[in-house]
Amino acid sequence: MAVIEFDQTKSRDLVLIGRVTIDFNPNELNRTLDRVETFSMYLGGSPGNMAVGVNKLGKNVGFIGCVSNDQFGTFILNYFKERKIDISQMVRAQHGENLGLTFTEISSPTDSQILMYRNGVADLQISPQDVSEKYIADSKILLVSGTALAASPSREACLLAVQYAKKHGVKVIFDIDYREYTWKSKEELAIYYSLLGKMSDIIIGSREEFNLMENISEDSKIADHELADTYIAHGNQIVIIKHGKKGSIAYSADKNAYKIDSYNIKLLKSFGGGDAYGSAFVYGLLEGWSLPEALKYATAHAAMVVASHSCSNAMQTAEQIRDFIEKHKEEQVVTKLDWSEKI
Numbered sequence: 001m002a003v004i005e006f007d008q009t010k011s012r013d014l015v016l017i018g019r020v021t022i023d024f025n026p027n028e029l030n031r032t033l034d035r036v037e038t039f040s041m042y043l044g045g046s047p048g049n050m051a052v053g054v055n056k057l058g059k060n061v062g063f064i065g066c067v068s069n070d071q072f073g074t075f076i077l078n079y080f081k082e083r084k085i086d087i088s089q090m091v092r093a094q095h096g097e098n099l100g101l102t103f104t105e106i107s108s109p110t111d112s113q114i115l116m117y118r119n120g121v122a123d124l125q126i127s128p129q130d131v132s133e134k135y136i137a138d139s140k141i142l143l144v145s146g147t148a149l150a151a152s153p154s155r156e157a158c159l160l161a162v163q164y165a166k167k168h169g170v171k172v173i174f175d176i177d178y179r180e181y182t183w184k185s186k187e188e189l190a191i192y193y194s195l196l197g198k199m200s201d202i203i204i205g206s207r208e209e210f211n212l213m214e215n216i217s218e219d220s221k222i223a224d225h226e227l228a229d230t231y232i233a234h235g236n237q238i239v240i241i242k243h244g245k246k247g248s249i250a251y252s253a254d255k256n257a258y259k260i261d262s263y264n265i266k267l268l269k270s271f272g273g274g275d276a277y278g279s280a281f282v283y284g285l286l287e288g289w290s291l292p293e294a295l296k297y298a299t300a301h302a303a304m305v306v307a308s309h310s311c312s313n314a315m316q317t318a319e320q321i322r323d324f325i326e327k328h329k330e331e332q333v334v335t336k337l338d339w340s341e342k343i
């Protein structure tokens with residue numbers, strides 16, 4: 001049974017608002033960044049990666065965002081254009097703001113880190129004037145990246161996009177997507193995260209991100225299912241709480257809870273899994289699948305991308321994910337939990 005019903009009269013499957021940036025991933029592995037000699041350049045930024053992921057899965061995707069008015073911005077626009085991701089709602093920064101750059105470090109077979117250059121970034125310049133009511137109204141899903149709430153005018157652009165979505169029956173996914181470099185204070189962040197979390201239909205985030213949203217400490221006794229209860233009471237239909245290697249839990253408003261484990265693969269880098277997970281999950285929802293089926297695709301896609309060198313270029317087709325699941329069919333990755341069970 002489909003978990004979420006979409007308005008099938010809407011022509012676009014997904015519109016995302018947030019950052020598209022560039023990742024420079026090291027070609028020399030298992031060493032710290034100071035010892036790397038060469039990097040490969042890829043499109044990056046969590047919502048940018050997800051746009052690529054959902055497009056690769058055959059869905060109709062548009063992006064609302066701001067890129068630099070230079071060759072890096074051109075790289076992004078061309079990358080999207082070549083894949084038919086709609087760039088009609090993308091603008092160029094007017095005052096010399098830079099594209100966000102991320103240098104990544106793959107320091108060992110189990111550890112990787114990201115180093116972000118985000119001073120004066122173009123993506124936070126997207127403004128309410130750049131958000132078209134008609135464009136949002138024509139989409140089945142609006143996905144908002146939490147990092148886009150970090151500063152004005154991007155913050156107001158997101159809030160306006162969500163208002164339009166709610167007015168026109170567009171489902172809102174809030175990907176908390178915390179990136180520490182961008183925020184001024186934890187108090188400010190909690191205000192905007194919780195505001196969005198009360199307006200969305202689906203929330204996806206790590207337990208650390210939920211703690212930030214609730215402004216509670218890491219050793220808080222509040223259990224995952226209590227967080228899910230809170231956000232379901234505010235109208236969310238699905239709440240997904242990720243626990244890194246321990247897996248994740250998905251709670252639905254009809255009081256079902258599922259534990260999602262990871263597939264066994266040889267990890268290459270630890271970032272990008274969340275974007276692949278999100279892309280395949282959105283695909284499953286759009287296909288009208290049950291929650292466990294969508295979650296199985298999500299975790300398989302995540303495994304495939306964390307085993308690859310890039311995030312965006314490594315996004316997979318539905319057939320490739322199906323083959324992966326078939327090859328790993330002895331691994332049971334989605335199990336039903338009691339509502340208050342812990343992982």
Ligand SMILES: Nc1ncnc2c1ncn2[C@@H]1O[C@H](COP(=O)(O)OP(=O)(O)OP(=O)(O)O)[C@@H](O)[C@H]1O
Pocket residue numbers: 046206242243244245247248261262263264265267270271272273274275276277298299300302303306
């Ligand atoms: N070592 C691993 N092996 C297999 N799958 C993994 C591994 N690490 C992560 N994943 C998959 O990637 C998913 C997302 O990872 P994680 O919880 O790190 O998300 P995230 O922090 O949002 O990632 P991102 O770096 O994309 O923002 C996990 O739920 C899991 O399915």
Ligand SMILES: O=C(O)C[C@@H](O)[C@H](O)C(=O)CO
Pocket residue numbers: 019021022023043044045046047049102114271272273274275311
């Ligand atoms: O999300 C970012 O801005 C950095 C990414 O580009 C990087 O690929 C990553 O962390 C994926 O989520």
